[in-house]
Amino acid sequence: MVERIATAVGTPNIALIKYWGKRDDRLILPMNSSVSMTLDEQLNTRTSVLFSEKLQADTVYINGTVQDINGTEVGERMVVLDILRGMAGDKRKALVVSNNQFPTGSGLASSASGLATLTYAAAGALGLELQPRELSMVARRGSGSACRSMMGGIVEWRKGDKPDGSDSYAEQIIKPGEWPELVDVMAILTESRKKVSSRAGMKQTVQTGILYRSRLDYVEGAVERAIDAMRKRDFQALGELIMRDSMNMHATMLDTWPPIMYLDDSSKEIIYKVQELNQSEGRIVGAYTFDAGSNANIIALEKDVGKITDMLEGLGSVKNILKLKMGNGPRRLGDGESLIDGTGLKPVA
Ligand code: PMV
Numbered sequence: 129m130v131e132r133i134a135t136a137v138g139t140p141n142i143a144l145i146k147y148w149g150k151r152d153d154r155l156i157l158p159m160n161s162s163v164s165m166t167l168d169e170q171l172n173t174r175t176s177v178l179f180s181e182k183l184q185a186d187t188v189y190i191n192g193t194v195q196d197i198n199g200t201e202v203g204e205r206m207v208v209l210d211i212l213r214g215m216a217g218d219k220r221k222a223l224v225v226s227n228n229q230f231p232t233g234s235g236l237a238s239s240a241s242g243l244a245t246l247t248y249a250a251a252g253a254l255g256l257e258l259q260p261r262e263l264s265m266v267a268r269r270g271s272g273s274a275c276r277s278m279m280g281g282i283v284e285w286r287k288g289d290k291p292d293g294s295d296s297y298a299e300q301i302i303k304p305g306e307w308p309e310l311v312d313v314m315a316i317l318t319e320s321r322k323k324v325s326s327r328a329g330m331k332q333t334v335q336t337g338i339l340y341r342s343r344l345d346y347v348e349g350a351v352e353r354a355i356d357a358m359r360k361r362d363f364q365a366l367g368e369l370i371m372r373d374s375m376n377m378h379a380t381m382l383d384t385w386p387p388i389m390y391l392d393d394s395s396k397e398i399i400y401k402v403q404e405l406n407q408s409e410g411r412i413v414g415a416y417t418f419d420a421g422s423n424a425n426i427i428a429l430e431k432d433v434g435k436i437t438d439m440l441e442g443l444g445s446v447k448n449i450l451k452l453k454m455g456n457g458p459r460r461l462g463d464g465e466s467l468i469d470g471t472g473l474k475p476v477a
Contacts, residue, residue: 144366156268158287171452190226190227208270216256218254222250239273244267260278301359337383353369
């Protein structure tokens with residue numbers, strides 16, 4: 129069988145209406161639909177994959193370190209390799225070499241970027257020609273939010289209803305070039321690992337949360353309203369939905385037992401400062417949103433980025449500010465950019 133190294137680059141996404149909670153842990157089927165913006169390549173994951181008869185076991189390097197994949201969360205996520213092998217009718221083991229160009233585990237959606245890119249590269253290495261929708265369903269099994277990073281622009285993850293998950297996939301709603309003014313101003317407060325992984329945290333919320341049930345009553349409608357606002361390019365309506373949904377999700381985390389708190393005092397300061405800015409301008413200038421970490425994402429229109437960065441620069445807690453546009457989703461890189469030394473079956477030095 130032909131042995132080919134496939135290399136791809138992919139990016140994280142920031143959820144505008146969030147996914148928090150599964151109805152099926154193994155198939156990674158969500159309790160609710162969600163919608164996100166795929167980010168540009170300033171933050172990215174690069175991954176090379178090779179399937180080879182010479183390998184005795186799957187071997188995974190992340191950021192230069194070989195990973196323990198037996199009974200670990202990283203190992204569980206490698207189910208995407210098994211699914212793709214099954215589709216290709218191929219039993220060979222894989223060498224995966226993946227590098228994140230941003231801090232791992234700091235709520236910067238590294239799992240979404242990582243699993244979308246891995247799925248894309250591995251499908252390429254197996255010579256599989258899959259549609260974006262099919263790829264999104266494979267990536268979903270590695271990390272739910274990864275299915276949304278399989279496409280560019282604004283992407284909806286439809287929760288689906290079927291028990292086998294065949295109707296739970298990502299769909300592009302708006303292409304990057306169709307609303308280029310929409311940007312994400314990211315305020316990085318910490319690069320340290322989060323205390324509770326989203327996988328463990330959301331499970332706890334589904335099992336113990338009291339407020340969580342009322343989130344489920346409201347959130348499907350919020351996804352529809354957010355998509356409608358985006359189609360109309362109505363940033364005022366969208367901004368309010370974004371902020372309220374972030375607060376709603378974090379309220380359900382706080383109401384989990386034992387409680388989960390991702391927002392810290394610096395995150396809260398940003399919330400107050402954005403509220404102040406919006407109040408003083410008499411309109412929504414920026415809409416804050418937080419994933420499973422303390423770092424802030426402020427969604428805004430290009431014309432207002434200066435106002436937001438000025439505000440953030442005045443805060444001592446902000447370590448770095450990035451302005452991210454919408455990205456295009458994963459793409460293949462040439463052989464010259466491979467991270468695998470094909471002859472030695474190891475990462476390039
Ligand atoms: O897919 P996971 O396990 O990384 O969970 C993502 C959860 C949030 O980032 C908090 C929300 C989301 O929709 O991305």
